[in-house]
Amino acid sequence: MEILVNLIAIVVVVLLFNFMIFIHELGHFLAAKWRGLAVDKFYIWFGKPIWKKTIGGVEYGIGSIPAGGYVALPQMAPMESIEGGDSTRRKELPPITPLDKIIVAFAGPLFSFGLAFAAACLVWVVGKPRGTVDTTVVGYVQAGSPADQAGIQVGDEIVSVDGKEVDKFFGGLSGFSERVMLSENKTVRVGVKRGEQELTLTSGFLSKENSWWQRKAMREIGVSYASDMDVIFVQEESPADRAGLKVGDRVLSISGIAVKSHLHLGDILKENLGKTLPMTIKRGEEELVLQVDSVIPIDKVTKEPQPDGQPKIGAGFSSPVDQSLVKPNPFVQVKESVELMVSTIQAIVAKDSNVGIQHLSGPIGIGGAMFDFIRSDYAIQLILWFMVVLNINLAIMNLLPFPVLDGGHIVFAIGEWIRGRPVKLRILEVVQTGFVVVLLSLFVYITTKDIGDRFFGGGDQWGAGGWAWPELASTSEPATPLEPAPVP
Numbered sequence: 001m002e003i004l005v006n007l008i009a010i011v012v013v014v015l016l017f018n019f020m021i022f023i024h025e026l027g028h029f030l031a032a033k034w035r036g037l038a039v040d041k042f043y044i045w046f047g048k049p050i051w052k053k054t055i056g057g058v059e060y061g062i063g064s065i066p067a068g069g070y071v072a073l074p075q076m077a078p079m080e081s082i083e084g085g086d087s088t089r090r091k092e093l094p095p096i097t098p099l100d101k102i103i104v105a106f107a108g109p110l111f112s113f114g115l116a117f118a119a120a121c122l123v124w125v126v127g128k129p130r131g132t133v134d135t136t137v138v139g140y141v142q143a144g145s146p147a148d149q150a151g152i153q154v155g156d157e158i159v160s161v162d163g164k165e166v167d168k169f170f171g172g173l174s175g176f177s178e179r180v181m182l183s184e185n186k187t188v189r190v191g192v193k194r195g196e197q198e199l200t201l202t203s204g205f206l207s208k209e210n211s212w213w214q215r216k217a218m219r220e221i222g223v224s225y226a227s228d229m230d231v232i233f234v235q236e237e238s239p240a241d242r243a244g245l246k247v248g249d250r251v252l253s254i255s256g257i258a259v260k261s262h263l264h265l266g267d268i269l270k271e272n273l274g275k276t277l278p279m280t281i282k283r284g285e286e287e288l289v290l291q292v293d294s295v296i297p298i299d300k301v302t303k304e305p306q307p308d309g310q311p312k313i314g315a316g317f318s319s320p321v322d323q324s325l326v327k328p329n330p331f332v333q334v335k336e337s338v339e340l341m342v343s344t345i346q347a348i349v350a351k352d353s354n355v356g357i358q359h360l361s362g363p364i365g366i367g368g369a370m371f372d373f374i375r376s377d378y379a380i381q382l383i384l385w386f387m388v389v390l391n392i393n394l395a396i397m398n399l400l401p402f403p404v405l406d407g408g409h410i411v412f413a414i415g416e417w418i419r420g421r422p423v424k425l426r427i428l429e430v431v432q433t434g435f436v437v438v439l440l441s442l443f444v445y446i447t448t449k450d451i452g453d454r455f456f457g458g459g460d461q462w463g464a465g466g467w468a469w470p471e472l473a474s475t476s477e478p479a480t481p482l483e484p485a486p487v488p
Contacts, residue, residue, distance in 0.1 A: 009374040013367045014066050016383065018044065020115065020391055021068040024398070027111030028071045031104045038093050041072035067363070076101060076409065098417035105409035109395035116337065116391035119384050120330035127325035128385040129378045132171025135320055137226040138192075139261030145222025150203035152190060152223060154260055159198070160191035169225040171322075173339055180205075181218045182343055184350035188221065205354070213452030219354050226260040230318040238314020239293035243279070245315055250282040254292070262317050269313065325381070333385075337392035345396075362443055364450035366390065403428075403435040 022044055029042050038057075043049070045063030052061030063069075075096045136158045141148050158166050161179035170177035180188055190201050208217040229251035234241050251259055255277045259265050268277075279292045292313055328336075347355035361369075373382035398406040416422045 005375070006371075009371050010367075012374055013370040016370060016387070017363065017367060018066060018068060020112070020387065020394065023115045023391075024108045024112045024394060025069045025071050027107035027109075027114075028073070028104055031107030032071065032073055035096070035100045035103055037073055037075050037096060037100060037104060039071060040074055041070070043072075044069040046070070073104065076104065095422070098413040101413035101416075102410050105406040105413065106399075108406050109398050112391045112395035112398070113334075116388045116395070117330055117334060119387040119391065120333040123333060123381065123384045123388060124327055124330055126381050126384065127327045128381045129323065130171065130326045131321050131323045132175070133169035133225045133320050134167075134171075134322060135225055135227075136166055136169055136176060137260070138223050139226030140224040140263040140267075142222035142263075143267065145206060146204035147190075147221040147223045150190065150201040150221070151199075152192065152201055152203065152221075153194065154258070154264065155226075156192040156194050158190060158192055160189075162189050163191075166191075173336070173343060177220075180221060182347045182353070182355060183219060184347060184353045186352045188219075190221070211452070213448060213456060215358050215449050215453060216354055216356065218359075224261055224263050225320060227262070227320045228318060229259055229262070229265070231315055232318050233316030235314030240313045240315035243290040243292040243313075245279075245281065245290060245292070245313075246283070248283070251317070252280045252282055252287070254279045325378075333388050334392060337389050338396070340389070341393050341396045357442060358446065358449050360446055362446045362450050364447055364454060368450070368454045403432045404439065408432075408435075 025042070029039060032039050041059045041061065043059075043061045043063055045066050046068065047063040047065035049061040050064050052059055054060070075093050138152060138154055138156045138158065141152055141154055158169075158176050160166055161176060162183055162185065164174075164179055166174060166176045166179055168175045172178065173182075187202050187204055190203055192199050192201060203221045205219045206217075206222055210216060231240075231245055231247050231249045231251070234245055234247060251265070253259055254265065254268050255272065257268060259268070276291050276293050279290045281288050281290060344355065347353040348357060348359075370383065370386065373379055373386060376382060399410075401407040401411045403412075412423055412428070
């Protein structure tokens with residue numbers, strides 16, 4: 001049964017991916033017909049055709065390699081080797097105007113934008129899952145981390161990163177975590193409010209060594225968000241149970257130290273192994289002090305041994321992650337997707353950013369993300385939202401002014417318009433062939449990272465895959481030791 005479900009998911013992924021490419025190419029095709037251009041072929045998929053039929057002088061077909069599609073337009077720039085055109089046929093046809101070339105080239109991205117908007121309208125109806133932490137208060141600072149060295153303290157309220165406002169800890173481009181990840185300098189300036197003071201502290205980043213097939217880790221500085229330490233679980237016969245801790249209690253402090261995070265609690269326990277510690281709690285309107293042992297054998301806290309080396313008291317705590325189904329209007333969705341893509345491109349080209357080409361994704365990364373979504377409880381909502389993001393990205397990437405891409409066709413057409421004559425054919429062929437080689441090399445490089453990330457424990461990913469987009473990462477709560485099994 002599991003194999004059948006996986007096969008169905010794979011088929012759906014292939015169909016969805018190719019549907020998006022089909023709509024993009026349909027834009028080129030319809031624009032070409034509208035402007036009176038010659039259209040030789042309109043194919044879904046590449047390779048040897050498994051079906052074809054000529055209608056009105058256009059050969060329609062389905063290829064044998066399920067990887068996109070193409071429209072053969074002999075009057076456009078020379079792309080015969082890539083799109084299946086005929087150079088002899090191109091020479092026999094009259095030239096077309098630069099305006100025709102611009103319209104036809106722009107139509108593909110325009111249709112991708114249209115598909116994104118259509119998907120966004122559906123998301124507006126069915127919603128999309130989203131997880132955010134709305135607080136910007138620091139609840140934990142990792143000892144010895146760049147944040148610790150910069151002077152960031154528990155209780156600080158983060159208000160900005162590199163001068164850009166922060167309105168949540170994570171869950172969107174204006175989140176603290178996302179601002180740090182997309183930061184473009186060797187250090188990051190963190191604006192905090194500490195009581196009545198407003199400070200700007202400069203922090204470095206945590207470093208992580210990865211193997212060659214792994215993506216470089218996204219930036220972190222070593223802090224976590226504050227949380228109300230409300231007890232939601234108490235393990236039977238655990239130190240917490242024996243001390244009298246109950247579900248509904250709120251932990252205020254331990255050993256006189258205010259506690260605002262399970263991570264902070266874990267550090268205190270680790271520093272006091274084998275000791276009995278006073279824990280101040282709030283139960284209703286009453287404050288109580290309990291005596292809690294700071295260590296317990298792991299195999300007695302959980303049903304299965306978890307040799308993580310961390311002391312446990314056997315209690316689970318609430319999380320501030322707000323997980324809900326939201327229904328933003330289509331214009332907001334498109335705007336956020338465009339902003340995300342622009343921010344990503346800016347981070348990629350920034351000299352000192354950690355975000356690079358390696359954090360983008362190819363078909364394997366994108367397909368892997370889709371595969372995961374299809375098997376999730378919110379399959380329809382996630383797939384529709386992902387189609388918004390992917391089609392916006394497909395449109396913007398194709399509008400970049402590089403040869404072979406639609407943006408390159410537009411740039412060459414504008415140059416032809418200004419100069420009054422087209423670029424020499426030989427120059428076009430050399431430039432486009434060279435860029436095809438570059439694109440293929442990037443494809444191999446990114447695919448290597450996709451495979452490493454998916455199958456061999458690779459690193460973080462900024463593209464459509466493992467880590468994916470900032471909001472996508474927040475659709476599920478980050479792993480913490482607060483769940484009922486590995487509780488502190």
